[in-house]
Amino acid sequence: MRLTESTLLQVRDVNVQLTRKTIKNLRIMVSAPDGQVRVSAPWSMTDRAIHAAVLARLAWIKNHQQHFLSQKSHTALEYRSGEMHRYLGRDYPLQVYPTASRSRIEWHETSGINLFCRPGAAIFEREAVLLAWHRQILKSLIPEMIAHYEPILGVQVAAWGVKRMKTRWGTCNIRARRIWLALALARYPQICLEYVVVHEMAHLLERLHNERFKRILDGAMPGWREVKNQLRAGYLR
Template sequence: MHVDVVRKDIKHVHLSVYPPDGRVRISAPLHMASDIIRVYAITRLEWIRRQQRKLLAQERETAREYLDRESHYVWGKRYLLRIVETDAASTVKLKHSTLELGLRPGSDVNKRREALGAWYRTQLRAAVPPLLGKWEPVLGVKTRRILIQHMKTKWGSCNPVSGNIRLNTDLALKPSECLEYILVHELLHLIEPTHNAQFQSLMDRFMPQWRQVRDELNRLPVRHEVWGY
């Protein structure tokens, strides 16, 4: 098995398995010996192979063309896209079963993608503060900043040093409990940076159903795109 090793100014080893084909990367402290990194990888071999199998089996969405009556999802619910030409700034409106995208005449697929992506980010920004208000006092932590962005390889990430948390824009497409699970997961990294036994114990304590939500998120189709590293 090929493993990419990246040395960083960090204290702990971090193991990642990336879609779409299960590329493995280990981020290791600058002065950690190669033999120690190799032994660490061997001890996690079963976990790595399990993650690779999940990635290869996960369903992928068809490529979006942003055309009328194309399926799009908002908080886990399916809507049919409706393109409306308007001589004004772009708008997005949720109707009973349609996602209405208002754009200037002649707007191409890139403009449509950008307008809808910006709206999804707005949805996520609005959903996060109430969850922070619920969970930060319970966990006894305080994040410095929440960043919303398109992420190809993760649903979220946390920098325990800066206190910043990043969330994937695509969480606005998934059921709302998936966002809550990812946010709690990243907030707990402010307490325990690694995915060790203590971290899993904290997840079990504060969100006993986290494994079910994680499995649901992993079963849902992921975005279709040309993956690059």
């Protein structure tokens, strides 16, 4: 039995990399940095149905492609003094200081983000210090959110974690009752992190993004649609 099969699909002026797999549901992804569109579809889904599904999401696809295109024109971050870096929805100036002690971040709302690292540290080393701080911040915020929403939703999360993701804000393993949150959420307002936590927890009650799933979100977090729109305006990196 064939496990996968890849072909090219044209939907209006958008090129789509279509892969048929042994899966239950269609998945549409727009990947950074070039905005390539990838679609995974079950073997049972017809070409016409796939074409219609992509056409229905065409505005969403082009919005993401345009965002990636605009980002490519920006200068790549060098993690040097004077750069602006976003933290929990606000932009702060970054200041880099040499230190003989451990690398660390000190943040002050007035002065911004202060990065301490060894003299001559490479860009990837300075980036790693900042991302480790982002991870630490998220891990300090998430437990309280989960504890708050467990009795509201009537579910229990067995495990959770934070990791870099290219195309998603979060994932949920229903069988293991484990959720993962995207490291990039540290750049967005705290309410966005809260929404993704609730979203993934809701999947413990409903696997699909159907009307029942939306009703669950409505009951747990009224106003989630507005928060979702904030995330749609951004991208993962």
